[in-house]
Amino acid sequence: MIFSVHVDVQLRAGIADPQGATIERSLPTLGFDGVDGVRVGKSIRFEVDATDEQTARARVEDLCDRFLANPVIEESVITIRAETRAST
């Protein structure tokens, strides 16, 4: 089965985010007031071929832990959806 995967990599709570801080600081000068708590992360999408969702998730979790996120400063939220495709 093909699963479409979305990994949202975010800095852990409490880790300073220089990009988020820079964006947040620039917002009032652009006329956007009242925006708070800007955090910048990465959004990574791909497909995984696995027998079932549990297997797919285990593989993606391993991939996140070892590569896509740096556990020292980042955490990842994984969304997995079975792909339904018209057969070709």
Add this chain to the structure above:
Amino acid sequence: MSPRVGVVLFPGSNCEQDAIEAITDLGGSAEVLWHGDATVRDVDAVIVPGGFAHGDALRPGAIARFSPVMGAIGEFALAGGPVVGICNGFQVLTEAGLLPGALQKNRGLKFLCTTIELQVESVRSVLTKSAHIGQRLRIPINHFEGNYTCSPETLAELRGDDRVVLRYVDNPNGSVDDIAGICSVGRNVVGLMPHPERAVHDLLGSTDGVPLLQSLLSAAAIPA
């Protein structure tokens, strides 16, 4: 015989020749270690140089840590061999788990290319043992992601074990506790953002990198 220093070359490294030149100038012998070869041969010390290993794709060092040479460097470090990561090399060593913490984008998102002042905080490391505590060194920095970050527990450990070896006098990038360089528990693995190999000759504007690289050469001369 002069100590043999292996300088790792990843696709995208760009400071390996500077490191080789500096080591050779100081009387060592230096050779390139290709990232794709799973060996450090018989070198006495390893330098992981600056640059953009594997284009810094995903995160600096994220892909480099999977290069075949890294397993050999890990074993070499475990056996007590001296390993120094400079700039991108520091990032690679943290990603590989040979040093704790991580390097984030600089505070203010500024790419920094300047000469800064460092203070030697510990001489108990392979990179600082020929320096003295409190010594001020003028060394170039050249980085976008040099903002050292770690958990409060790791920071307490680093400080408690005297493993913060270099601090910025005037913190340029937001690094926690002004940290410019740290060492491993065994004190044989050191990572730093500044470039001592670019401060080894009057023509370069500073010779303050000499005591650091000489420390490495003298550490390399002692069998691990």
